[in-house]
Amino acid sequence: MKCRKCNTNAVINMRHHKLALCGEHYGEWFLAQTDRAIEKYKMFTRAERVLVAVSGGKDSLSLWDALLRLGYQADGLYIGLGINDPAPYSDVSLDKTRAFLDFRFQVSDFGSARSEEDQLRNPQSAIQNFSPTLYVVDVPETYGKTIPQIAQEKNRGHGKPCSSCGLTKRYVMNRLALEKGYTVLATGHNLDDEAAVLFQNTLRWQTQYLARQSPTLPASREGLVKKVKPFVRFYERETATYALVRAIDYVYDECPHAIGNLTNFYKTLLNQLESNSPGAKLSFYLEFLRARGEGVFEGFNREETLHACEVCDQPTTAPGRCAFCRMWEVGSVVQ
Amino acid sequence: MPITFRDKTYEVKPGITARDAIKKIGMEPEAVLVIVNGKLVTDDVVLRDGDQVKLVAVVSGG
Numbered sequence: 220m221k222c223r224k225c226n227t228n229a230v231i232n233m234r235h236h237k238l239a240l241c242g243e244h245y246g247e248w249f250l251a252q253t254d255r256a257i258e259k260y261k262m263f264t265r266a267e268r269v270l271v272a273v274s275g276g277k278d279s280l281s282l283w284d285a286l287l288r289l290g291y292q293a294d295g296l297y298i299g300l301g302i303n304d305p306a307p308y309s310d311v312s313l314d315k316t317r318a319f320l321d322f323r324f325q326v327s328d329f330g331s332a333r334s335e336e337d338q339l340r341n342p343q344s345a346i347q348n349f350s351p352t353l354y355v356v357d358v359p360e361t362y363g364k365t366i367p368q369i370a371q372e373k374n375r376g377h378g379k380p381c382s383s384c385g386l387t388k389r390y391v392m393n394r395l396a397l398e399k400g401y402t403v404l405a406t407g408h409n410l411d412d413e414a415a416v417l418f419q420n421t422l423r424w425q426t427q428y429l430a431r432q433s434p435t436l437p438a439s440r441e442g443l444v445k446k447v448k449p450f451v452r453f454y455e456r457e458t459a460t461y462a463l464v465r466a467i468d469y470v471y472d473e474c475p476h477a478i479g480n481l482t483n484f485y486k487t488l489l490n491q492l493e494s495n496s497p498g499a500k501l502s503f504y505l506e507f508l509r510a511r512g513e514g515v516f517e518g519f520n521r522e523e524t525l526h527a528c529e530v531c532d533q534p535t536t537a538p539g540r541c542a543f544c545r546m547w548e549v550g551s552v553v554q
Numbered sequence: 555m556p557i558t559f560r561d562k563t564y565e566v567k568p569g570i571t572a573r574d575a576i577k578k579i580g581m582e583p584e585a586v587l588v589i590v591n592g593k594l595v596t597d598d599v600v601l602r603d604g605d606q607v608k609l610v611a612v613v614s615g616g
Contacts, residue, residue: 232597459610
């Protein structure tokens with residue numbers, strides 16, 4: 220198959236867009252689409268400081284890469300979860316994240332990207348002057364236990380640490396973003412992630428969750444930073460392709476605790492649907508956003524009263540200690 | 555001819571497309587990318603004898 224733009228060999232065929240592109244033109248298309256989503260969903264501007272949650276995986280590293288190439292002031296936050304048994308998953312993830320940043324700067328990669336940025340009418344000055352920072356919060360070092368240890372100790376999540384992991388990551392991300400003065404927190408969720416969650420919530424008619432699912436969650440309340448997902452319109456194979464085209468060395472393996480989980484099962488089902496009906500995932504998600512935008516779920520979006528946690532001062536739905544402080548039994552400060 | 559995916563190797567006959575080969579070994583074409591002789595390709599590429607074929611899962615992380 221040939222690239223639609225230059226007739227060389229294509230690296231990706233996006234059947235849902237009826238578009239095949241070579242590596243060079245795919246990279247340009249990907250950046251333009253990222254910028255378009257950021258504008259369309261009113262995520263942030265180049266004047267704002269953005270904190271990107273990076274895990275060493277293809278989505279988050281590609282997001283950081285794309286935002287920097289587009290001239291956004293994007294710093295990274297890596298949360299070390301202590302998942303190193305039986306394989307050193309967390310250690311490898313941190314190594315890949317650090318290597319990403321080191322490599323990008325050592326080879327002056329941002330300089331070579333300027334021609335594309337010109338085409339995208341991005342200011343060169345921002346990217347020339349901006350030097351991204353990587354924050355690392357090591358959970359075992361800061362809170363005394365790994366995620367699998369705290370999950371087992373608290374008997375939380377039916378034998379899986381995913382619930383404890385999610386709670387901890389959300390807390391640390393929000394808290395660090397606020398403490399360091401970021402207005403926006405960006406995550407690498409892609410369309411497959413969002414469609415799987417939508418599928419799950421629809422199967423169970425969890426209307427309150429449906430009402431809240433959005434590419435942009437505004438900082439509507441004090442103590443909660445604005446959260447955005449610039450990759451929501453990309454299929455997972457598109458973010459993986461971007462990572463390969465850009466030679467980003469990411470963690471290929473899944474988290475050992477995510478293997479066989481329900482989200483991946485729903486992704487498999489949706490991919491079977493997509494295989495027979497190209498564009499099914501895209502229309503499922505985008506039509507949901509359209510319906511949501513028209514107010515279909517408005518009545519289900521219950522505003523909960525928030526209180527300040529008596530230990531850490533972060534917002535919580537119930538008076539007293541927040542879920543994080545209850546689980547960790549501490550009120551320690553993120554370092 | 556061998557196709558590798560993570561730490562496994564599968565055998566398929568040459569002369570079929572990568573997409574058909576992926577289906578033959580019981581995988582979902584939407585869930586993998588195809589690398590032939592070190593280059594990322596689309597899955598309509600016909601696999602030839604002697605090609606080095608590697609599949610990369612699009613799902614990663616957690």
